[in-house]
Amino acid sequence: MLQQVITSIVTLFLASIVVFVGVRLLPGDPALVLAGETADPAVVAAIREQFGLNQPIWIQYFNYVGQALQGNFGVSTRDRIPVAEILLQRLPITLELAGLAILVGVLIGLTAGIVSAVKRGSFADYAANVFGLIGLSVPHFWLGMLAILFFAINLQILPASGYVAFTEDPAENLRRMILPALVLGTGLSAVLMRQTRAALLGQLSADYVRTARSKGVSRSREVKHALRNSLTTVVTVLGLQLGALIGGAIITEQIFVIPGFGKLIIDAVSARNYPVLQGAVLVAVTGYVLVNLAVDIAYAYLNPRMRLAGGAR
Amino acid sequence: MSVLAVEHLRVEFGTENGPVIAVKDVSFKLEKGEILSLVGESGCGKSTVAMSIPRLLGDSNVTLGGSVRLNGVDLSAFSEKRMQAVRGKEISVVFQEPMTSLNPAYTVGSQISEVLLRHEGLSRRAALARAVELLELVGIPDAQRRIAAFPHELSGGMRQRVMIAIAVACDPLVLIADEPTTALDVTIQAGVLDIFRRLRDNLGTSIVLITHDLGVVADIADRVAIMYAGRIVEMAPTVAIFAAPTHPYTRGLLGALPSRAVMQTDGRRRLTDIPGLVPSPSTDPDECQFAPRCASASGACTAARPAADLVAVGHSVSCYHPAVGAML
Numbered sequence: 001m002l003q004q005v006i007t008s009i010v011t012l013f014l015a016s017i018v019v020f021v022g023v024r025l026l027p028g029d030p031a032l033v034l035a036g037e038t039a040d041p042a043v044v045a046a047i048r049e050q051f052g053l054n055q056p057i058w059i060q061y062f063n064y065v066g067q068a069l070q071g072n073f074g075v076s077t078r079d080r081i082p083v084a085e086i087l088l089q090r091l092p093i094t095l096e097l098a099g100l101a102i103l104v105g106v107l108i109g110l111t112a113g114i115v116s117a118v119k120r121g122s123f124a125d126y127a128a129n130v131f132g133l134i135g136l137s138v139p140h141f142w143l144g145m146l147a148i149l150f151f152a153i154n155l156q157i158l159p160a161s162g163y164v165a166f167t168e169d170p171a172e173n174l175r176r177m178i179l180p181a182l183v184l185g186t187g188l189s190a191v192l193m194r195q196t197r198a199a200l201l202g203q204l205s206a207d208y209v210r211t212a213r214s215k216g217v218s219r220s221r222e223v224k225h226a227l228r229n230s231l232t233t234v235v236t237v238l239g240l241q242l243g244a245l246i247g248g249a250i251i252t253e254q255i256f257v258i259p260g261f262g263k264l265i266i267d268a269v270s271a272r273n274y275p276v277l278q279g280a281v282l283v284a285v286t287g288y289v290l291v292n293l294a295v296d297i298a299y300a301y302l303n304p305r306m307r308l309a310g311g312a313r
Numbered sequence: 314m315s316v317l318a319v320e321h322l323r324v325e326f327g328t329e330n331g332p333v334i335a336v337k338d339v340s341f342k343l344e345k346g347e348i349l350s351l352v353g354e355s356g357c358g359k360s361t362v363a364m365s366i367p368r369l370l371g372d373s374n375v376t377l378g379g380s381v382r383l384n385g386v387d388l389s390a391f392s393e394k395r396m397q398a399v400r401g402k403e404i405s406v407v408f409q410e411p412m413t414s415l416n417p418a419y420t421v422g423s424q425i426s427e428v429l430l431r432h433e434g435l436s437r438r439a440a441l442a443r444a445v446e447l448l449e450l451v452g453i454p455d456a457q458r459r460i461a462a463f464p465h466e467l468s469g470g471m472r473q474r475v476m477i478a479i480a481v482a483c484d485p486l487v488l489i490a491d492e493p494t495t496a497l498d499v500t501i502q503a504g505v506l507d508i509f510r511r512l513r514d515n516l517g518t519s520i521v522l523i524t525h526d527l528g529v530v531a532d533i534a535d536r537v538a539i540m541y542a543g544r545i546v547e548m549a550p551t552v553a554i555f556a557a558p559t560h561p562y563t564r565g566l567l568g569a570l571p572s573r574a575v576m577q578t579d580g581r582r583r584l585t586d587i588p589g590l591v592p593s594p595s596t597d598p599d600e601c602q603f604a605p606r607c608a609s610a611s612g613a614c615t616a617a618r619p620a621a622d623l624v625a626v627g628h629s630v631s632c633y634h635p636a637v638g639a640m641l
Contacts, residue, residue, distance in 0.1 A: 207413040214369055214408075215428040215479065216401035228418040304463040305417060 004296045008289050015285040016068075020061050023278050030272040034077050051077065051274075068282070074275035083279040086264065091283065093163065094249055094260035097184065100177055101245060102238070104185025105192055110234065112189070113196025117204065118223055128193055135190025140248045144183045144255035151179060161257040180256045184248050188241055195237045199230035232302050239295035246284050314385050315342040316519045317366070317487050323378030324361050324370065333594050335361040337543035340379075343487065346517045348509070350530045350551070352566070353540035356591055360409075362540075363491045363523045367404045368396050383486065402432040405480040409492040411473035415464040421448070421475050422460035425482060432483045447478040451508050470501035477508055484516055491523045506533050527570055531555060536627070539563045542592050542602040545621075549628035559624050559635040561607045562587070567640060601632070609634040 031047040032039070048054040051074075052063060067074065073083035116128035152160035159176050166173040203209065203226035212225045250262030257263075261280055268277035299306050324336040336358040343349050351359040364370050366381055368388070381388045383403060388396065405428075408414040415424060425444035429435050435443060441460065448456035451474040464472055473493060480488055490509065494502040510533055512518045522534060530537055530551060538548040539560060547560040558564045568585035589606035601607070604614035613633045621629040 207408065207410050208416040210369060210371075211406075211408060211414045211476070211479070212416070212427070213371070214367060214400055214406040216397045216399065216431055217427065218397060221427075225416050225419075229416070303418065305465045 001297070001300075004293055008293050011289050012286060015289070016065060016282060017061065019278055019281045019285065020064065021057070023274055023281070024057060026269070026272065028272045030077055030274050033272040064278070068279075073279035073282075076276050077273050078271055078276075083275045086276060087279050087283055090259065090261050090264045090280075092166075093258060094253070094262065096166065096173075097177065097180055097253065097258065097260055098245055098249055100181035101184035101188060101249075104181050105188030105241075106238070107189075108185070109189035109192025110196055112193040113234075114200060114223070114227065116193070117197045117200035118219075120201065128197070132190045132193045132197075135186045136194070138186070140183060140187065140251045141255060143186060144180075144252060147179050147183050148255070161255075163256075163258045163260075176256075180252050180258060183255075184245065184252045187248060188238075188245060191237060191241055192234060196230060196234050199233035200226055203227070203229045228302070232299060235295055235298050235302065239292045242288055242291050246288065315382075316345050316347075316384060317343040317521070318382040318385075319362070319366065319379070320382070321379035322362060322365060322381065323376075324358070324365050325376040325378075327374040327376070331595055334543060334597050335594055336365065337597050338379075339540070339543070339545055341538055341545065341548065343519045343521060345486075345519055346513055347536065348513055348520045348522055348534050349536045349538060350522045350524060350534035351538050351540055352524060352527065352530055354525060354566075354591065356594070357540040358543040358594075359523045359525075359540050360491050363406070363489050363521060366487070366489055366521070367400050367406060368393075369400075369406065398432075401428045401479075401485075402483045403485055404487045404489065405483070405485040407473070407476050407480045407488065407490040407493045409495055411469050411476055411496060414476055415472055417464055419463075420460070421462050421464065421467070425460075425475070425479050428479055428482045443482070444478070447482055448475070450481070451475070451478045452504065453478075470497055470504065473497060473501075473505055474508070477505070481512055481516070481518065485518065487519050487521065488512070489521045489523070492525070493522070494526070494529060495524070502529070503532075509533060527566065539566065543594060543597075544602075544631070546603065546632070547628075547630045548621075549625070549630075553625060553628050557625075557628075557637075557639055559628070559630040559637075560603075560632050561609055561634070561636065562603050564636055564640060565606075607634075609636075 031044045031051070031053055034047050035044045045054075052060055055063075064074070071084055073087065075082050076086060112128040112131065116125040119125050148160045151158040158179050162176060164172045164176055200223075204223070206226065206229070209222050209226050212222050246262075249260065250265055252258070253260045253262035254266060261284065265277060265280045265284075267273070268280060319342075320340050322336055322339040323334070326333045326335060339358070339362055341349065351362060353359045361370070365377055368377070370377075377389065379389070383399070388399065391399065415421070422441055422444050425447055426435075426437065426440035429440040429443055430437070433440070433443075445456045445460055448459055453459055453471060453474050459467070459471075464475070467475065473496075477493075480490075488509075493509075494505050497505060506529060509520055509522070513520060522529070524530060534551045536548065537551050537554045538545045539554070539562065540546070541562050547554070547558070547563045549559075554563065555567070558567050565585070565587040569587070571584065587606055592602045592605070599618050600616070601610070601614040601619055604610040607614070611633065619631045619633050621631045622635070623629050624635055
């Protein structure tokens with residue numbers, strides 16, 4: 001367990017370097033963007049001085065990390081608002097979207113995967129596989145536009161875009177989150193469906209399932225035995241898919257005009273708003289690392305054999 | 314009335330390459346407190362017989378023929394639902410692979426409790442308490458603590474004892490043991506066989522023991538059925554099988570035992586083997602399927618299948634040329 005925590009910290013450290021350098025590899029000069037195309041060179045130089053952009057990159061990096069560890073991610077180059085404040089404001093929105101998408105993905109993916117494995121070769125299995133293939137192949141932006149076209153324009157039962165804070169109006173918030181969550185969760189559910197199906201099919205033919213049957217238990221309990229051993233695969237995939245989910249969230253928020261992290265990142269990229277971009281990406285990476293740490297911990301619960309190995313460390 | 318009566322059992326698997334008739338025609342009876350051993354080489358259908366008694370072959374591409382009677386009740390007419398009530402309660406199974414037959418994700422205690430909760434209507438607490446007793450019964454030391462262990466924390470021999478604890482939890486009429494000692498060290502084997510013997514003596518459990526190990530047979534079985542190519546070719550009390558084997562195949566099996574090694578002209582003792590190969594299980598011709606490998610085969614052997622004849626009390630053999638007397 002300690003080893004996983006240390007690994008996570010090292011990963012975060014390396015990721016922060018990559019993010020920091022990566023952001024600076026973007027074409028375009030933030031000082032120029034800030035000062036305007038036609039600015040006086042003296043003004044541009046002053047801005048460089050103010051944001052520390054004239055220092056060597058490694059000094060910039062250590063200054064940044066030192067401050068970031070104290071919760072100070074600098075100020076937005078556009079409106080001088082502290083980045084930490086912006087992040088705290090945007091993070092819950094994306095967390096809600098991602099949470100709902102994971103809920104959609106797990107509910108649909110797990111259910112479809114279990115049904116198609118248990119009823120292998122049936123119509124339900126066939127239908128789930130077709131769904132899985134489509135869900136994997138269809139890109140978010142296209143699915144999002146189709147969803148808007150169908151639900152918002154043709155049926156007019158759900159709003160096409162916009163966001164209302166949960167604290168303001170919970171019902172309206174959820175109503176506006178349904179489509180984005182479905183769009184974002186579809187790809188995840190397709191991956192989970194396929195992985196659950198494959199893992200469960202493998203486990204259902206295991207010797208211990210035959211043992212369970214020899215005890216006279218019902219078919220559903222047999223499946224429960226097998227499912228328990230399939231969940232490690234499912235949890236792994238879920239952890240790995242989180243990266244894709246973050247990418248998908250950026251696009252989904254753009255389509256549905258949700259002022260979350262994704263939108264923040266895109267806006268920051270186009271405005272060369274280094275501090276905001278860095279902070280946002282770093283927080284996203286931290287989230288990814290934390291989720292994978294949680295996956296490791298979940299393993300120990302799901303697979304007793306790993307509990308022993310973890311305890312010995 | 315016999316506890317278990319298997320009559321004209323036939324098991325056919327549908328495969329992509331055509332049917333495989335794993336069991337062609339098997340009949341036997343098992344009395345209360347009796348240990349009957351089904352013996353034969355790999356592929357003779359002995360395990361298939363074992364798994365088809367509680368209908369554990371499962372798949373839809375299996376065709377079962379004949380009948381299985383438990384205390385006179387024909388199980389072949391039972392629905393899957395009613396079979397579930399029989400499995401683990403009246404007929405239970407110990408499998409060959411102790412390493413994989415237990416679920417790695419659940420504790421030993423919960424896996425034993427499961428069968429008690431299913432059939433005995435015990436509370437969770439009572440089931441766990443009973444599970445501890447069962448672990449003690451099968452000779453697992455420190456049972457109170459082991460109840461919380463996961464399978465990977467136990468040795469193969471210990472896991473097989475847990476399997477046996479599960480199988481005997483509901484005091485079954487019939488215990489089917491499919492090569493229960495094959496995967497175990499020889500030193501562990503004796504202990505496991507001893508558990509079976511005690512179960513039979515104390516609880517009157519009837520046991521069908523599938524094995525290819527004639528040493529195990531000699532140790533524990535009351536009666537032996539020798540299987541070849543999906544049929545029982547010879548069935549007799551254990552003593553008679555070893556003292557006066559009658560079917561050429563049985564004599565071949567016994568001749569392959571190190572203790573029966575035959576003195577050669579050069580003064581060295583050598584094991585005898587049975588020439589040839591097991592016939593393909595895809596056909597069921599009306600002939601003695603052992604004939605191509607048999608030294609005493611004649612035209613009659615391939616003209617029609619020999620019926621089972623009694624050569625002594627309780628000793629039947631399906632052969633036109635049964636051997637008489639003891640082996641050398």
